[in-house]
Amino acid sequence: xxxxxxxxxxxxxxxVPGEQPTGNEAIKLNTNENPYPPSPRVxxxxxxxxxxxxRKYPPPSARxxxxxxxxxxxxxxxxxxxxxxxxELLSVAIRAIVGPQDAVAFLDPSxxxxxxxxxxxxxxQTILPxxxxxxxxxxxxNIAQTDAKLLIIVNPNAPSGTFEPIANxxxxxxxxxxxVLIDEAYVDFAPESALPLxxxxxxxxxxRTLSKGYSLAGMRFGYxxxxxxxxxxxxxxxxxYPLDVxxxxxxxxxxxxxxxxxxxxxxxxxxxxxxxxxxxxxGLALPDSSSNFVLAQLPSQVRLDVGQGPQTLTGSAAAGPxxxxxxxxGLLIRYxxxxxLTDKLRITIGAPAENDRLLGALHNILxxx
Amino acid sequence: xxxxxxxxxxxxxxxVPGEQPTGNEAIKLNTNENPYPPSPRVxxxxxxxxxxxxRKYPPPSARxxxxxxxxxxxxxxxxxxxxxxxxELLSVAIRAIVGPQDAVAFLDPSxxxxxxxxxxxxxxQTILPxxxxxxxxxxxxNIAQTDAKLLIIVNPNAPSGTFEPIANxxxxxxxxxxxVLIDEAYVDFAPESALPLxxxxxxxxxxRTLSKGYSLAGMRFGYxxxxxxxxxxxxxxxxxYPLDVxxxxxxxxxxxxxxxxxxxxxxxxxxxxxxxxxxxxxGLALPDSSSNFVLAQLPSQVRLDVGQGPQTLTGSAAAGPxxxxxxxxGLLIRYxxxxxLTDKLRITIGAPAENDRLLGALHNILxxx
Numbered sequence: 001x002x003x004x005x006x007x008x009x010x011x012x013x014x015x016v017p018g019e020q021p022t023g024n025e026a027i028k029l030n031t032n033e034n035p036y037p038p039s040p041r042v043x044x045x046x047x048x049x050x051x052x053x054x055r056k057y058p059p060p061s062a063r064x065x066x067x068x069x070x071x072x073x074x075x076x077x078x079x080x081x082x083x084x085x086x087x088e089l090l091s092v093a094i095r096a097i098v099g100p101q102d103a104v105a106f107l108d109p110s111x112x113x114x115x116x117x118x119x120x121x122x123x124x125q126t127i128l129p130x131x132x133x134x135x136x137x138x139x140x141x142n143i144a145q146t147d148a149k150l151l152i153i154v155n156p157n158a159p160s161g162t163f164e165p166i167a168n169x170x171x172x173x174x175x176x177x178x179x180v181l182i183d184e185a186y187v188d189f190a191p192e193s194a195l196p197l198x199x200x201x202x203x204x205x206x207x208r209t210l211s212k213g214y215s216l217a218g219m220r221f222g223y224x225x226x227x228x229x230x231x232x233x234x235x236x237x238x239x240x241y242p243l244d245v246x247x248x249x250x251x252x253x254x255x256x257x258x259x260x261x262x263x264x265x266x267x268x269x270x271x272x273x274x275x276x277x278x279x280x281x282x283g284l285a286l287p288d289s290s291s292n293f294v295l296a297q298l299p300s301q302v303r304l305d306v307g308q309g310p311q312t313l314t315g316s317a318a319a320g321p322x323x324x325x326x327x328x329x330g331l332l333i334r335y336x337x338x339x340x341l342t343d344k345l346r347i348t349i350g351a352p353a354e355n356d357r358l359l360g361a362l363h364n365i366l367x368x369x
Numbered sequence: 370x371x372x373x374x375x376x377x378x379x380x381x382x383x384x385v386p387g388e389q390p391t392g393n394e395a396i397k398l399n400t401n402e403n404p405y406p407p408s409p410r411v412x413x414x415x416x417x418x419x420x421x422x423x424r425k426y427p428p429p430s431a432r433x434x435x436x437x438x439x440x441x442x443x444x445x446x447x448x449x450x451x452x453x454x455x456x457e458l459l460s461v462a463i464r465a466i467v468g469p470q471d472a473v474a475f476l477d478p479s480x481x482x483x484x485x486x487x488x489x490x491x492x493x494q495t496i497l498p499x500x501x502x503x504x505x506x507x508x509x510x511n512i513a514q515t516d517a518k519l520l521i522i523v524n525p526n527a528p529s530g531t532f533e534p535i536a537n538x539x540x541x542x543x544x545x546x547x548x549v550l551i552d553e554a555y556v557d558f559a560p561e562s563a564l565p566l567x568x569x570x571x572x573x574x575x576x577r578t579l580s581k582g583y584s585l586a587g588m589r590f591g592y593x594x595x596x597x598x599x600x601x602x603x604x605x606x607x608x609x610y611p612l613d614v615x616x617x618x619x620x621x622x623x624x625x626x627x628x629x630x631x632x633x634x635x636x637x638x639x640x641x642x643x644x645x646x647x648x649x650x651x652g653l654a655l656p657d658s659s660s661n662f663v664l665a666q667l668p669s670q671v672r673l674d675v676g677q678g679p680q681t682l683t684g685s686a687a688a689g690p691x692x693x694x695x696x697x698x699g700l701l702i703r704y705x706x707x708x709x710l711t712d713k714l715r716i717t718i719g720a721p722a723e724n725d726r727l728l729g730a731l732h733n734i735l736x737x738x
Contacts (some may be wrong), residue, residue: 002599002601004466004518004547004571004602005465005466005599005603006550009465009602010602013605014605015605015609017429017610020426020427020429021430031425031426033424033425034424038423038424042423043420046615047416049471051407052406053404054406054407054411054584054585054587054588054619055402055403055404055584055587056389056397056400056402056585056586056587057386057387057400057402057580057586057587058589060386060389082591084453084611085610088611091608095377095464096374096375096489097374098375099491100469113609116605120464120465120605121464122468149373178373179373185550203373211426215423215424216423216424217423217426218422218427218614218615219423219613219614220427220610220612221488221548221613230371230374231485233373233374233378233379234374236378236383236384236485237378239453239454239456239457239460240384240386240456240482241454241456241589242453242454243455243589244587244613245587246587246613261528304732
């Protein structure tokens with residue numbers, strides 16, 4: 001623990017990202033990447049970047065991307081602000097909006113980066129527990145009365161994959177006095193977006209990312225859609241040149257090729273239905289997912305064989321060994337040792353052959369189906 | 370002004386980056402880019418990045434780059450921490466080290482981003498005025514007694530290009546109770562680095578960037594060299610995946626090709642001597658630069674023709690019109706409307722033909738030589 005840094009930083013454990021093995025052998029169903037490669041137009045746009053562009057500073061405002069995204073979303077370019085991944089937008093929003101005496105509010109369980117960002121900022125955290133009833137995940141009542149300057153709602157939620165209808169979010173944003181940041185990292189796989197709200201209300205910002213829907217997790221590109229006045233303030237807090245010239249080229253080409261992206265979304269959504277049904281047939285319970293992953297809950301008693309012969313464990317005791325057994329077979333999924341998640345496994349929807357590998361492995365490990 | 374953000378954010382004007390024209394016509398001598406393209410190995414490494422790498426999250430810790438940089442600098446990889454440009458390191462250092470009641474100290478005139486970062490963080494600023502005597506720029510006395518948690522010294526300084534001997538920095542860092550961040554953005558053009566200090570002292574961090582020395586301003590890649598314990602703390606505050614896979618590939622290849630980079634530095638240093646002599650012959654005064662730019666001071670009375678016939682102006686009144694006249698001729702340089710800089714022009718050292726264009730234009734504009 002360093003004496004040179006702020007106490008809240010020294011006390012924080014920091015964020016632990018999902019495993020990113022450097023080899024190509026593992027089937028990665030752990031960090032919600034799109035299983036399909038980016039559009040061929042992305043590769044062409046990146047190949048067209050010149051040494052002269054590498055040598056010079058990139059366009060600071062990512063103007064070309066903003067114009068392309070504005071056209072896709074039916075807003076003006078000043079309602080788009082680009083970031084070095086959606087995570088940078090989250091960090092900037094907290095720093096711009098939440099002072100040391102203020103609170104940031106977010107749901108739990110939800111994206112595990114939020115509490116780390118709040119910790120490091122040294123602000124208060126208002127944690128809003130999801131009302132979980134079986135596979136039904138509901139926002140808590142009176143969420144709009146929360147004492148906070150910034151309220152973050154992931155929709156569809158991670159790690160549950162559940163979707164909150166936009167009408168409910170509209171009512172919350174109308175009643176909430178601060179800023180509502182709707183983290184739509186997974187919206188491309190969902191029935192609808194909260195996009196209408198940014199045109200209706202002065203206090204709603206959407207987070208979008210190219211990481212999932214556009215197969216560009218490797219290029220770190222996210223953006224905000226929101227009222228121009230509010231985005232101008234966030235821009236002051238953001239780095240001055242956050243997007244490199246390659247990321248700008250890739251993102252602009254990706255968002256301009258909606259037809260390609262939509263095709264990958266449709267394939268993921270179709271596989272989600274198939275994988276969900278197969279997991280349920282194996283005795284797992286899961287909410288209907290509107291995302292590109294599912295959160296599979298183990299039964300209270302699980303009969304399984306993880307390589308040491310048949311045994312029976314509670315769901316919470318079984319999740320870790322199942323995660324490890326899958327990892328040994330080259331299948332990475334996500335297991336959170338966090339309250340209300342210990343009996344659950346988050347599984348990204350992969351390409352059909354990857355999903356088959358996962359389902360086959362689970363079929364061998366789980367004995368009670 | 371938005372009611373949704375913190376008062377210090379609303380009150381800030383934000384940082385204004387140097388102009389980045391989108392066309393290729395202008396000769397850019399305004400933002401200190403390297404005039405030579407990146408190493409051919411950089412282009413090869415970027416071309417080798419696969420669609421599969423674009424689709425997946427990048428290595429969060431930039432391990433391969435850190436190992437390459439550690440080898441170049443003779444430190445261990447845990448003494449290297451990569452950032453999305455040097456600016457991200459500056460922002461992270463302030464957020465990790467400087468609380469709302471604390472101060473960050475920096476020199477003035479110096480990099481104009483520092484006060485903006487402090488403003489947005491809402492911390493105190495201790496501004497340490499350079500002692501400027503003619504072309505002699507000296508750190509103020511008793512700088513180590515400054516009341517601040519973080520002291521930032523750019524060396525070589527921007528915008529003066531002047532160099533502070535490492536022995537002086539060692540004495541300051543030994544006496545200063547907080548963290549000393551030595552911004553070595555321009556060190557590749559200087560006689561020596563403060564690298565030995567990070568091995569001797571627990572409170573020194575160096576900022577390095579690939580933007581200048583390695584011709585990669587377009588790729589946004591900077592890094593810290595410092596004590597492992599301190600860098601672990603900064604890593605908690607930094608974004609989890611700040612470097613995209615292309616930037617990692619480019620930076621690793623660039624720093625591994627020291628021979629190529631050093632050749633560009635030698636050419637810039639040689640041109641710096643030629644340009645400095647030519648500017649002095651035109652009646653301008655400048656400190657000896659250890660950087661890839663010079664800060665040229667106009668005489669107290671300047672006879673010039675910016676297109677409206679001969680006139681005589683004070684140096685401070687002439688700088689703006691000269692900047693504009695150069696811009697009209699397709700030559701961008703930097704002019705800061707800031708205290709003690711109003712009679713000075715900052716000029717990046719370009720390739721020989723670019724420098725000739727600049728010197729020719731100044732020869733026509735300035736009549737008194």
